[in-house]
Amino acid sequence: MTLSLRFDRVVVARDGATVVAVDQVVVDAARGCVVSGPSGSGKTTLLRALAGRLDRAANVSGHLVLCEAARETRWDARGMPPPSVRTAMIPQDASAALDPLHSAARFLAGVADDHGRSPDDVRRAVAAVGFPESRLFASTAHLSGGEARRVLLAALVVADPTVWMLDEPTAGLDDAGCARVVDVLDAARASGRIVVVATHDARFAERTGAARFTIADGVLVAESRSTPAASSPPPPASGTPVVAWRGFSFAIGGARRIDVDDAVLVAGSVVGLVGPSGAGKSSFCAALSGETPAASGSVELDGALFAGRDRRPVGSARRRIGWVRQDALAALDPRRTARYLVSEAAESSGAVSEALGLAELPESLLARTPGALSGGERQRVQLARILASGPRVLLLDEVFAGIDPDRRARMLRRLRAWAAGGDRAVLLVTHDHGFLDAEAIPRFVTAGDRILATEPAC
């Protein structure tokens, strides 16, 4: 019996706004899946949608399908799982889920009763999760957070549903507890259950060996399994150096200072910079482009000092490092049309048409103001605007976030040609390892208060 769970363009919305979207994802019983992502990104909402336990303000569109060999069972129009599919979920706030008037033993006995299990099943489950038997008859009000979580996990083992959902199952658990959760989940997967876990705990997620997903900008995407150290570092300088930084560091948020490993971008290179939000990626762009002062070190462009601790580029020099900002709506004058914005800083009309081609901007969009464009279109207008100004180095700050994968791949191909054709360099800032993996792009990574160039591979 091979079970799998399929998400088919599932969108969970609350009050009309999309909370989390899943395009096409299949979760195999043998692997299970772990969803991570920053808090508030919609992990719990996704689990609740799966369990059919969303609040009234939320609704689900698209299809949730359980595939069993050739048979498909769908969640109904109201988002409820079909009766043949038993789902169970351990909520994040474990203590609140237990009735404080009852003991753990009574709670588990109730669960066993509901699902027609024997007291032996309960005993085995309690042993499996590592819950101390001495605490079985204590009121659940006196259990610690970790103990309460283990009671719930035991209940899940007893109930043994088809789809197991666990929300932050390792919060409050120590290393050994974490290992037991992994064991329990392994056993469940071995017996053909579908396990879906939402967690912040990277260590735990790593141990489960499940398919890993992350919610980025409200979309569930596959997370790259490769660790930063394993990803290929930026190529060593072979070719004409375009831009290089040495001893470079910059301040973010006043007190924090980010040190950047020395690196050189050579002509024609496309290099990524990956890190979670808040790691200082955009601030790095600002410091590199000379918008904000560097705390130390220097940036050399074409062998000449461009920006540094005591030096910020002014006037037309600034266009040589073009920073395509993350928030395109804010970065474009709301009064001007796309045509004006693209040609405003252009070197020539030829540069404009070349930039429009690179950014795939059709003539029909050019008469619109930024407010009348979609997010992706706006971002392409900003890209064209900066390309037309003739930069030597292009900093793309999460530029592809609102752009569909096909176009993204096409644009990247053209940008590569653009960089190679004019001895230029592109730095692609993103939090998406997967995209860089797919395109085989070497990358810098953020690590705490550093930006690592990683050790040269060759």
Added chain:
Amino acid sequence: MRLLRAAALLIAGLSATAPWIATPVPWIVRHEGGWSFPIFGVGDAVDVSLFIIAGAAAAWTLRSRGRIAVVLLVGVCLLFRAVGTTMDPPPVAAEIVVRAPIPYDGVTRDLSATRLPVGISTRHLLGTDATGRDVAARLLRGVRNSLAVAILVTIVATGVGIVVGLLLAAGPPVLRLPTDLLATTVVAIPAILVLLAVRTVAGGGIVPFVAVLATLRIPAIARVTHASARDLLAAPFVRAAFGLGLPAVHVYARTIVPHASGAAYALAGFGIVGAILAESALGFLGLGWSSTTPSLGALLEETRDLPSSGGLVAFLLGVVLLGIGSVAADVTRRSARAGETRP
């Protein structure tokens, strides 16, 4: 309100054409050689430019059909003026066929017909004043002169105010304290005192008068522009424009000014009415920019003791002020809407 605005537009339109409506020069004359149109020879460059400006303003405020009509009318008048005077033969034994509706210029005195009340003479619609000048002609020309001065004051004040505000925002912070002190001082001194002082030094005339009134209005406009510009300098799209390496002058002119000047334009709407009031008050006190050219303040002063026309003139002036205020508010609203952007 619509009636009031229509009345105001009518009076403003009439006053813009005052040199041709209130003039002793006949419109159409027949003589032995045929017809001629002496009216097209009337008016100097200032008259014509005011006429064009009024036409442009009317065209801007009106809806599409009215706009076309106004533009056509102004165009035809200018065409006739250009060709009409050259084909004008010498009037020999001329006979006036059509005379101007108010066949007086409001300046020439007629001591045989002083203090005529309203309704006695079909030619003197609003009677005459103590020296026999036609009140209707003086009213039209007075509205025109006062409105022109008020608009001039507002344009100068807004232009200079915006530039000063931008300089403050762009310039070194050291400039701010002295400029602020200066602005506060300027605002604190009553206009009459300044004007009296300037008159004793620079004499009368339109230039010192406009300069003083405009100077008094600059601080407010400079301050609101400064505040908006300072916010804008931190706005991402302005920083991005600088980041593109565009010349600072270009960024200021094309990106900052259109956004920063909205508040200044809103002030200008009120400013026109304020400037008319200030001009009238000073004219009433005899501190106007000219003692011979008719203006609203002087007119009020001259007609206030006339038996019937005095009250009527004051009433008409009130209508003009209200109407202009309403039109100005409307224009300001419209330009504010034009600056709005969709989310």
